[in-house]
Amino acid sequence: MTGRTAVVTGAARGIGRSVARRLVREGWRVLLSDVDPRVEAVARELDTSPVGGSGDGGGEPRAAGVVADVSRACDAARLAETAAELFGGVDALVANAAVGGPDTPLLDTPETEIRRVFEVNFFGVLHCVQAVRPLLGREGSVGRIVVVGSLFAQRPTPGAGAYSASKAAVQSLMRTLAVELAPSCTVNAVAPGYVMTGMHREELAARARRSGRSVEEERERVVAEVPLARHGVGADVADAVHYLLSGAGYVTGQTLNVNGGVLTS
Template sequence: MTESTTRVAIVTGATSGIGVEIAHRLAADGLTVVLTGRSADRGEAVAAGIGGDVVFVRADLTDPEAPDRLVEETLDRAGRLDVLVNNAAVDHTGPLLDVPAAEVRATFETNTFAAIACLQAAGRAMRTRGEGGSIVNVTSRLASIGVPSMAVYSASKGAMRSLTTAAAVELAPWDIRVNAVAPGMTRTPLYDEWLAAQDDPAATQERVAGAIPLRRIAEPRDVAAAVSYLASPDAAYVTGATIPVDGGYLAQ
């Protein structure tokens, strides 16, 4: 296979919410984008909606062999891998002292263990190619603050925040940059569903936005813009960083 000169990105969890917007943005930036998720129907629809040089590869990343297969298929189809966006995640809420062990494990399987495996598989491919690369982990503002009922989710994202700094140092000799974006409250289908379930959605939205210095909920495009920067050559000297995309919430 003749290697293309077009940069190639994998975006995990790209069938809904922030992942869809990240895929759109990287495609608009001129990258070949490989989307992955569990739903073939949604994945194919997203790929068709973006158009251009975008493909979908169905994968359940909690399958121990799936991350390696995803990277191998990307290399087979596109000939190279330059960017990994570790975005796939599941939400979790519940009183910490009552959370069943099975729920803890399931949350970490997707949010932490699968993301680590994807980083390893992509990092090995980038190291072998010898031209560096960019890995962007999507963490959360909850990796840095405590919120009742969110402890398990926070811990899974906090692990990825720590992994980001450690991996950045360890992979630097191969010019593989590892960074993170930490979104705050973002207007995704999951947020809309949560808001609609509140007794007074309008008052709840006003209260949530009022706690943010910029006085608004993030849009998925805000997060995608930060990912775009970290994935780009403009961030060639940035590694080990976490960019909060939270309207100033953590700065308070």
């Protein structure tokens, strides 16, 4: 996979950052994007780190960062244009950018907030696929798309109704795209479970508020649900994404659950 290019959205922190780090370490060139301006510093760190390959800061970059809001089609198009300018094209897309939404029952959530969740979580994926599709499969290669779903698409949680619905829509979109883009591109999803990210810490705090227990007690209750008896970390999801991007040539339209056994197939 050395020399191939991936666009990773939502890469300033959490799962997206872990995916970008893994890909750079494996020899990919990576365009990181996020609404968070810190994505540029993350990209510089990856580009100049020992795992990044360039080291001296000269020549073609191994990683670059772009501030972008993927809920806007024009920003997604700018990502594709930037990848083409810097790296000559795109071989893979990891559509990870997402927001959690408000901690309220779905029927009590204002429509504007539900729409915002879908604009980022669902339409953000669609915009990015539309933008990079013309660049995938160059020189006869097979393009790769991985979208990031969620355990909550299959196991809805009180207070996260908009998020759960948006991730279910993303996984349905993945299955449609897998059929429509074959055979020139594979399209799959990873569905993280309880991965210790900033979003999950917010969820633990919300659980604690609802239950009256402490955040640490909620953390222990979550771990008790996981057969592998621990929270996931970003590297666990990055491993799954790397498999789908770098191997898995006969795998498309599938969801790879990364949840420690909370749900089994």
